Amino acid sequence: MQRREFLKKAIKFFFSVLFISSSAVAGLFLYPSKIRKKQVRFFEVMKEEELPRRGVKKVVFQIPRGDHLINTRVFFVNNGGSLFVLSPVCTHLGCLVNWHRQKGEFICPCHGGRYSIEGKVLGGPPPRPLTRLPFKVEKGKVYVGLKV
């Protein structure tokens, strides 16, 4: 390959890369919702006096999905004065766990995953603990933060 030919190809390659990368950047500005990460949004779920004084309380509420509302749920846990919120989504394949009061465990109906009241894995295939969700209490109302 002669030097002139090589330079032509190098310049073509350079402008091709420049075109592709600038198109990608333009796409980010034109279609931000397609690539925007989900942000935490707080949803009112109950009154402060309804918080569990001990044990586990399942709370069902609605969140927007597209142009309609869907039911979702979380678990408020008060374990010895430590209050936190657990996601019901099993960390194995995403089934919804249930609280089994007699056993004192969260149990996943899909493959038998078991979690402690703290959300730690006790058995089965789940690779990680249940996710703790942010929550806050403001003016007597309780809010849970979800990524939507």
Ligand code: FES
């Ligand atoms: S999805 Fe829960 S154990 Fe498999």
